[in-house]
Amino acid sequence: MILSVAACTKLFVMLPAVSGFSAHGGASTRLPSAVRASAGDPSQLEQLASVTTLSIDSGSLTTVAEYAATGLISDATTNPLFVSQAAFNGDPAYSAMVAEAVDAGVTEAREGGGDGDENLAVELATERLAVILGREISKLVDGYVSTEVDPRLSFDAAASVERARRIIRAYARAGVPRRRILIKLAATWEGIEACRELEAEGVTCNLTLIFGHAQAVACAQAGATLISPFPGRVLDWHGKAAGRPTGDDSRVEPDDDEGVAAVRRMHAYYKEHGHGTICMPASWRPSRGKGFELDEIVALAGADRMTIPAPLLERLAACRDPLPRLLQPDGEYPGRAGPEPELGGGAMSEGEFRYMMTMDGCANDKLAEGIRAFVGETIKLENAIREKVKVAMEVAV
Secondary structure, three states, X not given: OHHHHHHHHHHHHOOOOOOOOOOOOOOOOOXXXXXXXXXXXXXXXXXXXXXXXXXXXOOOHHHHHHXXXXXXXXXXXXXXXXXXXXXXXXXXXXXXXXXXXXXXXXXXXXXOOOOOOHHHHHHHHHHHHHHHHHHHHHXXXXXXXXXXXXXXXXXXXXXXXXXXXXXXXXXXXXXXXXXXXXEEEEOOHHHHXXXXXXXXXXXXXXXXXXXXXXXXXXXXXXOOOEEEEOHHHHHHHHHHHHOOOOHHHOOOOXXXXXXXXXXXXXXXXXXXXXXXXXXXXXXXXXXXXXXXXXXXXXXXXXXXXXXXXXXXXXXXXXXXXXXXXXXXXXXXXXXXXXXXXXXXXXXXXXXXXXXXXXXXXXXXXXXXHHHHHHHHHHHHHHHHHHHHHXXXXXXXX
């Protein structure tokens, strides 16, 4: 497998690049033509799509459309960073979305009795921008589109529920049915409780920032439609904790990658205990360092779903080496120790959850770090929108 991935890496870097916006920064490269009209052995992207439902992690409509056209990508996920990068990249199409969002935010703030409330208008405009981007993405993919609740509400279940309902209403006005939308919530205890209430109302949820087993189990017990564990960030934490080289200098075999192990365990637990919650890993790292960027993806082939950024989709598309299914439909995977008892008797308590999170240094640290990062990007986006809201409110006076 080492030779296989290295060979794919060499093939990838030889592909011609075409300039264009990418929500991950820098120039984007177009898909190899072989993906669109496959001949001979299937690409690793095609092989992976045959065992795992794939989502693209991007806020670029061009990139989403390009991959959706292959028929291999069915869903799309976004976060505050992607929304911000897409909205303010200078493209006239995105500028029009920002203008539409600002107009909607100012109008709704006034109609809601908040005449002159700049903060409310900014809040609504920021939220509407995510919905408008989601609306456009929903025209390109057939499956789910994820839209995130303000991460500053991660420890307020009631406020998260109300914000999610508002997002769903905005999508309904935009002609996008709730069955197409996944409401993204951070997997804090409060986020999980918000999910429980929303799912009971028929609002499907994506619980994100999953780093520990307690989070995965609690989400499933709350009836979450989907979770997003982050194997790459789990590997980062354990590497630093153990004093190992990380990132491009990592030298961990994929089967020994703590992030891979965590997701395999979650996936197996769900199958063993009959949970219908979808396990969709995201956020990838090269287990063995530079040149082996696909390690974690290959090691988790067969997971229910994956969300993958365009640069890694390109690498998969460029390679035709075999990609075997390692996670089986019944949850089995290479080296699995055996059955695992159900946690919390099937209904984990808040106390049990908080204790397990406290004892799991990786989950505790990375959840807090992830929330801080998403909050930071949300504030940056609001600051950029605020200037436009001010102008719009002055004009409307």
